[in-house]
Amino acid sequence: MSQFTPEQIFSRSPVIPVLIIKRLEDALPLASALLRGGIDIIEITLRSECALAAISLIREQLPQMLVGAGTVLTSADIDAVVNAGGQFIVTPGATEPLLDQLRQCPIAVIPGISTVSEAMTARAKGFYHLKFFPAEACGGASTLAALAGPLSDIQFCATGGIRPSNKQDYLALAHVPCIGGTWLTPQAAIDAQDWQQISQLAAAAIQ
Numbered sequence: 001m002s003q004f005t006p007e008q009i010f011s012r013s014p015v016i017p018v019l020i021i022k023r024l025e026d027a028l029p030l031a032s033a034l035l036r037g038g039i040d041i042i043e044i045t046l047r048s049e050c051a052l053a054a055i056s057l058i059r060e061q062l063p064q065m066l067v068g069a070g071t072v073l074t075s076a077d078i079d080a081v082v083n084a085g086g087q088f089i090v091t092p093g094a095t096e097p098l099l100d101q102l103r104q105c106p107i108a109v110i111p112g113i114s115t116v117s118e119a120m121t122a123r124a125k126g127f128y129h130l131k132f133f134p135a136e137a138c139g140g141a142s143t144l145a146a147l148a149g150p151l152s153d154i155q156f157c158a159t160g161g162i163r164p165s166n167k168q169d170y171l172a173l174a175h176v177p178c179i180g181g182t183w184l185t186p187q188a189a190i191d192a193q194d195w196q197q198i199s200q201l202a203a204a205a206i207q
């Protein structure tokens with residue numbers, strides 16, 4: 001199994017779709033629609049019963065897609081994602097026990113932080129690629145810009161409240177190579193199986 005580094009994950013695409021897959025049968029058409037729109041990386045959140053099955057299915061059927069898991073909260077989640085074939089892990093926050101468990105993880109890990117102190121703790125434990133979450137609620141791009149001063153060796157993926165109208169504010173920052181969000185995969189479009197809309201949203205997001 002080829003392994004990906006955090007650097008490779010951050011440079012794969014400027015936008016990482018964050019998916020909440022409620023029905024397993026939506027997994028392949030949804031991932032295929034994103035591929036057609038030009039995006040070959042996804043974060044599937046562990047917020048639905050079929051999330052792990054969706055990770056395995058997409059890994060098996062769409063090998064060109066890089067598949068990570070989000071909403072990873074516990075060491076049991078970490079093990080489940082690795083066993084499902086997930087290629088990277090994203091966490092919403094960074095408690096010290098979780099960071100210690102993530103250090104043992106065989107796949108790439110992007111811990112989530114929302115404060116300078118959390119970022120410093122993650123950095124001290126060897127993590128230099130972090131998720132800034134929830135980005136808009138925590139001051140948005142101007143907060144992230146301020147973090148670049150003292151934390152100049154850390155790169156961030158910002159998520160939480162990012163939309164087409166504000167995404168460029170983040171991507172304009174040199175230490176923010178990518179952002180993530182759910183806006184590319186509206187639940188109404190998934191329910192309507194409007195895969196074309198999702199391809200269009202993906203294509204527009206990376207323009």
Ligand code: 3PG
Binds near residue numbers: 018162180183
């Ligand atoms: C999340 O983990 O919920 C993501 O950051 C997505 O946030 P969004 O729904 O505001 O895009």
